[in-house]
Amino acid sequence: xxxxxxxxxxxxxxxxxxPLRAALRTSDAVVPxxxxxxxxxxxxxxxPNRLAFLADCLADLDAGLRERGGHLVVRHGDVVDQVCAVVxxxxxxxxxxxxxxxxxxxxxxxxxxKALESQGRRLxxxxxxxxxxxxxxxxxxASDHFAVFTPYFRHWSRQRLRDVLGAxxxxxxxxxxxxxxxPSRRTVSGVSQQLAAGGEKAGRKRLTAWLRSGLADYEDRHxxxxxxxxxxxxxxxxxxxxxxxxxxxxxxxxxxxxSQAFVRQxxxxxxxxQVAAARPDAATADYRTRHDHWRSxxxxxxxxxxxxEGRTGYPVVDAAMRQLLTEGWMHNRGRLLTASFLTKTxxxxxxxxxxxxxQLLVDGDIVNNQLNWxxxxxxxxxxxxxxxxxxxxxxxxxxxxxxYVRRWVPELSGLEGRAVHEPWKLNPQARAGYDYPDPIVxxxxxxxxxxxxxxRE
Numbered sequence: 001x002x003x004x005x006x007x008x009x010x011x012x013x014x015x016x017x018x019p020l021r022a023a024l025r026t027s028d029a030v031v032p033x034x035x036x037x038x039x040x041x042x043x044x045x046x047x048p049n050r051l052a053f054l055a056d057c058l059a060d061l062d063a064g065l066r067e068r069g070g071h072l073v074v075r076h077g078d079v080v081d082q083v084c085a086v087v088x089x090x091x092x093x094x095x096x097x098x099x100x101x102x103x104x105x106x107x108x109x110x111x112x113x114k115a116l117e118s119q120g121r122r123l124x125x126x127x128x129x130x131x132x133x134x135x136x137x138x139x140x141x142a143s144d145h146f147a148v149f150t151p152y153f154r155h156w157s158r159q160r161l162r163d164v165l166g167a168x169x170x171x172x173x174x175x176x177x178x179x180x181x182x183p184s185r186r187t188v189s190g191v192s193q194q195l196a197a198g199g200e201k202a203g204r205k206r207l208t209a210w211l212r213s214g215l216a217d218y219e220d221r222h223x224x225x226x227x228x229x230x231x232x233x234x235x236x237x238x239x240x241x242x243x244x245x246x247x248x249x250x251x252x253x254x255x256x257x258x259s260q261a262f263v264r265q266x267x268x269x270x271x272x273x274q275v276a277a278a279r280p281d282a283a284t285a286d287y288r289t290r291h292d293h294w295r296s297x298x299x300x301x302x303x304x305x306x307x308x309e310g311r312t313g314y315p316v317v318d319a320a321m322r323q324l325l326t327e328g329w330m331h332n333r334g335r336l337l338t339a340s341f342l343t344k345t346x347x348x349x350x351x352x353x354x355x356x357x358x359q360l361l362v363d364g365d366i367v368n369n370q371l372n373w374x375x376x377x378x379x380x381x382x383x384x385x386x387x388x389x390x391x392x393x394x395x396x397x398x399x400x401x402x403x404y405v406r407r408w409v410p411e412l413s414g415l416e417g418r419a420v421h422e423p424w425k426l427n428p429q430a431r432a433g434y435d436y437p438d439p440i441v442x443x444x445x446x447x448x449x450x451x452x453x454x455x456r457e
Contacts, residue, residue: 003090003174005031007083007097008072009105011129011240012057013200014064014167018126019096021165029172031090032065032072034058036183037079039104048190049328049362053198055183057239060199062182070171073179080111087121090174094122098129098240101277102366131270132245133159135277145278147381152271153264164246192328195362196235203236207247211254218258222265223333225316226403230332231262234363237269244269272371275381283370284351286379290454294349303346306440307338308356310409313439315421316395317341319408326408328362333398339376340389345446347453350377378454386454388447395421411436 004023011017012034023030040046062072075082083095095116100106113123127134138155139145146152185191196202210231221229236242248266251259276282286292297304306312310321320334330338335357342353354373358364374380378387399405402420406413411434412420423431424438451457 001028001174003027003029003031003092004094004096005033005083005087005090005092007079007095008032008034008061009098009100009240010238011098012054012061013203013241013243014061014068015200015204016165016243016246017167018129018165019098019124020168020171022124022126023094023096024168024171026094029090029174030070031086031092031173031177032061032070032171033083033086034061034072034074035079035082036074036076036180037108038077039079039108043104045358045364045366047359047364048188049192049195049360050364051183052185052188052191052195053235053239053362055185055188056198056202057200057241058182059184060201060241064167064200065171065173068168068171070173071177071179072182073173073177074182076180079108080115083112084115084119086177087116087119090177092121094124096124096126099125099127099134100130101135101273101280102283103280104366106280128162128245130240130244131273132161132248132266133270135270135274138274145274146271147275148383149268149271149381152274153267156267156270161245161248164243164249192326192360192362194327196232196327196329198235198239198241198362200236200241203233203241206231206236207233207242207250211250215251215254215262216256216258219261220258222261223398225319225331225333225399226401226407228331232329235329238363238365238368269368271381272367275371276367282374282380283366287371287374287381288379288385290379290385292349292379292453295347297348297352300346300348303440304342304348304352306437307342307346307348307353311437312341312441313424313437314341314391315402315405315409315412315423315436316399317391319405322408324357324360328360330361331404333394335372336376337389337391337394339373340387341391343373343377344388344450345391345441345443347446347450350374350379386451386456388450390443392421392443409436 004027006020006023065071116123133156221227237244248263251263310318312318317338320330320338324330339353342348343350350373354370357369371380375382378385396418405420
């Protein structure tokens with residue numbers, strides 16, 4: 001019997017899954033495999049919120065396969081060792097998997113290819129599984145990647161995307177393929193209280209609801225902190241329980257200004273993947289150095305702790321950081337504000353913030369998280385690297401009535417209107433009634449320090 005193995009990584013779904021469909025076309029039976037990779041654990045990337053969401057995704061994937069006559073095979077250990085063991089057990093001739101762009105993913109692919117070839121087996125790697133456009137498909141004339149988003153987006157928009165693949169009707173798994181027990185969210189400790197559910201079924205339900213009731217207003221409302229008017233699909237895109245390509249297709253079919261604005265935001269994911277493919281070191285090193293001499297973590301320890309805990313004295317910053325702690329997710333405008341505050345107002349290395357976000361974000365993604373942090377810090381692809389977001393001005397613009405702040409900073413719930421954004425301006429008697437800290441830094445002092453550090457004075 002002709003058997004193939006499909007190695008699931010960041011593509012935990014059945015709809016629009018090129019590796020699975022290719023394996024089913026050429027094989028009599030398929031082993032759907034997921035490996036809880038020791039290498040991922042060793043990097044510190046396996047944190048509670050993502051482990052809980054992953055457990056949901058794997059349970060849903062297994063349920064979907066069982067509906068089609070198959071099941072998911074789960075193994076633990078070194079990914080190459082475990083894949084080779086499954087290949088030997090099933091006497092499989094090929095392994096299919098999605099292409100990745102991180103340094104770890106590329107090393108994993110190379111190790112797996114060599115190990116399989118030594119056994120006379122073949123590795124087939126598929127593009128446009130995690131991205132809509134392959135990382136190397138769109139390049140400028142004089143470089144291997146676009147360093148600025150806008151020209152990339154113009155070229156990206158002209159690409160013809162492949163058609164969306166339907167979910168298979170049947171999946172035949174060879175008899176006797178043993179599996180480790182599926183992980184369960186219930187066994188994961190330290191999960192954020194309001195972490196969303198994972199899995200393809202939940203992702204498709206959320207996508208359908210978003211297209212029906214949220215997309216049309218996206219252009220006007222995507223920065224509305226209180227309105228929470230974004231798609232909240234990022235975790236599903238990170239784990240691949242939704243196909244980015246399918247989301248782009250469905251959004252485009254809906255049409256209108258909201259669709260155009262939303263697709264533009266989706267294209268940022270592909271943009272970052274093509275940057276990371278060309279510059280994998282950008283996960284840890286400045287993409288464009290500004291020769292910063294960041295404050296040390298020791299000297300800024302108290303301020304970093306206040307930032308992490310949501311007690312900086314700037315209500316919108318604290319609201320966003322508390323949302324992260326509670327939900328394992330943060331509104332995109334909040335991400336921009338909190339990152340700007342840490343890197344430019346406190347002048348702390350972006351890697352400190354990126355590391356903290358990866359500890360909590362359910363959609364924490366080496367590619368998007370690191371490059372977004374660099375964009376805000378001014379060491380990445382931003383064409384205005386020295387811009388500083390004023391948290392008070394931003395709060396008044398994107399949370400004008402203070403609803404978002406009161407939602408996450410309840411100790412200020414008694415303040416009405418825009419006064420909630422500047423509680424330090426209350427008279428001493430009024431301030432005594434609120435258990436909320438004074439600002440840890442004066443905004444003008446932080447701005448002056450940043451400008452001196454960047455030689456902008």
